[in-house]
Amino acid sequence: MRSRQPLIPYLIWMVIFVIVPLGFVVYYTFTNENGSFTFENFQYVGKYASTYVYSLRLALVATLICLLMAYPFAMILSRSHAKVQTMMMLLIMIPMWINFIIRINAIAFVLEENGIINKAITVLGGKPLKLIHTDFAVVLGMVYNYFPFMLLPIYTVMAKIDKSLYEASADLGGNGWQTLRRVTLPLSIPGVITGITMVFVPAASTNIIAGYLGHTKMIGDIIETTFKTEVNYNVGSTLSLVLMLIILIAMVVMNHFDQDKDGAMLL
Amino acid sequence: MKKHLSGAYVAFVFILLYLPILVFIFFSFNAGTSGGKFTGFSLRWYEMLFQDRALLGAFFNTLLIALAASVMATVLGTMAALGIFNLKRKTKSIVLNVSNLPILNPEIVTGISLMLLFAFVFIKVFHLNFGFVTVLLAHILFNTPYVILNVLPKLRQFNMSLYEAAQDLGCKPRRAFFRTVIPEIAPGIFAGFLMAFTFSLDDFIITFFTNGDLETLPTYIYTHIGKGKTTLEFNALSAILFLIVMSLLVFSNLIGRNKNSVEKY
Numbered sequence: 001m002r003s004r005q006p007l008i009p010y011l012i013w014m015v016i017f018v019i020v021p022l023g024f025v026v027y028y029t030f031t032n033e034n035g036s037f038t039f040e041n042f043q044y045v046g047k048y049a050s051t052y053v054y055s056l057r058l059a060l061v062a063t064l065i066c067l068l069m070a071y072p073f074a075m076i077l078s079r080s081h082a083k084v085q086t087m088m089m090l091l092i093m094i095p096m097w098i099n100f101i102i103r104i105n106a107i108a109f110v111l112e113e114n115g116i117i118n119k120a121i122t123v124l125g126g127k128p129l130k131l132i133h134t135d136f137a138v139v140l141g142m143v144y145n146y147f148p149f150m151l152l153p154i155y156t157v158m159a160k161i162d163k164s165l166y167e168a169s170a171d172l173g174g175n176g177w178q179t180l181r182r183v184t185l186p187l188s189i190p191g192v193i194t195g196i197t198m199v200f201v202p203a204a205s206t207n208i209i210a211g212y213l214g215h216t217k218m219i220g221d222i223i224e225t226t227f228k229t230e231v232n233y234n235v236g237s238t239l240s241l242v243l244m245l246i247i248l249i250a251m252v253v254m255n256h257f258d259q260d261k262d263g264a265m266l267l
Numbered sequence: 268m269k270k271h272l273s274g275a276y277v278a279f280v281f282i283l284l285y286l287p288i289l290v291f292i293f294f295s296f297n298a299g300t301s302g303g304k305f306t307g308f309s310l311r312w313y314e315m316l317f318q319d320r321a322l323l324g325a326f327f328n329t330l331l332i333a334l335a336a337s338v339m340a341t342v343l344g345t346m347a348a349l350g351i352f353n354l355k356r357k358t359k360s361i362v363l364n365v366s367n368l369p370i371l372n373p374e375i376v377t378g379i380s381l382m383l384l385f386a387f388v389f390i391k392v393f394h395l396n397f398g399f400v401t402v403l404l405a406h407i408l409f410n411t412p413y414v415i416l417n418v419l420p421k422l423r424q425f426n427m428s429l430y431e432a433a434q435d436l437g438c439k440p441r442r443a444f445f446r447t448v449i450p451e452i453a454p455g456i457f458a459g460f461l462m463a464f465t466f467s468l469d470d471f472i473i474t475f476f477t478n479g480d481l482e483t484l485p486t487y488i489y490t491h492i493g494k495g496k497t498t499l500e501f502n503a504l505s506a507i508l509f510l511i512v513m514s515l516l517v518f519s520n521l522i523g524r525n526k527n528s529v530e531k532y
């Protein structure tokens with residue numbers, strides 16, 4: 001029971017399947033197709049700079065909308081009756097467990113030129129709107145798919161807040177706003193940080209959403225085609241490594257806001 | 268007033284969450300082929316679905332890989348958690364950080380890094396192809412951290428004197444371990460297994476970079492849905508998935524509630 005031996009297989013595993021693969025990414029980044037050392041691949045990062053900015057911007061907008069929607073929702077949820085809470089969590093989980101690509105298609109289905117929303121608009125006498133293949137559709141797709149990832153960690157943290165703290169705040173003359181600012185908000189920060197990470201990372205790197213809902217490629221799509229269609233491992237690795245570093249740096253900066261270092265990093 | 272406002276807000280979020288998927292499912296009963304016009308009730312898309320051999324094969328692959336990967340990840344992860352638990356603080360945080368890399372990294376980076384490993388080791392050195400084995404290994408990789416994250420907190424809660432008492436009462440260490448530690452951490456192991464299983468079922472990106480010719484349900488959907496031809500077959504598929512998920516969740520919830528009430532009284 002006090003032994004560290006059971007860790008040995010996993011250590012070997014991690015070296016082979018975590019460290020060595022990332023080593024390959026670094027290797028391909030700094031070599032050309034002949035295997036000789038080069039920095040040339042980085043010129044493609046410059047070529048796709050606007051795509052990086054575009055992807056990060058849309059992901060950021062989607063993350064903010066998710067946060068603004070999930071925070072009040074988690075507050076309402078954590079203060080309702082226990083049975084209502086279980087019921088509502090169940091309702092949140094059900095769509096989450098249906099395949100991701102199907103959910104994206106459901107959004108596309110609703111937004112289409114002759115989809116239900118435009119049908120409703122025409123019936124009411126309006127002109128059909130261009131909804132699909134826009135930035136709006138991409139952000140909507142992100143919010144729709146990743147909203148539970150924002151809600152769950154915030155809700156988990158809020159459910160653990162001792163209810164007597166709210167009463168204490170009220171007893172000391174704090175109004176609703178002051179209680180939110182001085183009690184709820186500081187205590188829920190770890191959940192908020194986890195939520196932001198869990199939405200921002202997949203949203204910024206997605207290679208699925210733009211294809212169905214967007215009008216232009218995101219960085220995930222570029223990486224996908226570089227590997228799958230162009231079969232250029234060197235450029236693909238470089239683009240991935242840069243994406244990974246940008247996201248890692250963003251996460252390190254984020255975690256500085258979390259004073260409770262043991263706090264729920266992920267989940 | 269405040270109560271009505273929050274009620275309205277909750278309703279609004281649920282409508283947003285359910286409207287697209289319910290509209291999508293509704294059109295699975297469309298006799299016509301269009302997603303814009305409902306021309307009459309029919310089950311033709313369901314018939315088509317059950318005759319689609321490739322789809323059923325992909326579904327079978329998905330289940331097999333999810334089950335195999337989550338079982339292996341559970342064994343590997345539980346053992347790893349036992350070892351990590353006994354590490355010193357600093358080493359522990361290093362090991363955990365490396366271990367969490369595959370789930371903290373963007374999925375596409377994990378996917379391509381594994382693809383490079385397999386392309387080099389499997390194809391160049393062993394002359395094997397991408398397929399079942401590579402997908403299975405990839406799934407074990409991203410499943411194991413979830414198992415560790417679920418088992419570690421249970422180990423922290425475990426009262427070590429229980430294990431010592433068992434040995435004082437004459438148990439050999441091995442038997443004492445299986446009679447005291449394992450039952451106590453079993454809920455964590457099970458939760459980790461379930462999480463691994465569901466993530467495995469739904470994984471697309473990592474599978475997409477390691478699958479070769481092997482189709483799983485998500486890769487099959489990706490290569491066939493919404494690209495060119497209009498088909499409502501996938502609407503029917505999502506209706507069935509919706510039904511399965513809903514009944515599973517409601518069922519597990521009912522069991523959970525019964526168990527709680529047994530414990531209470």
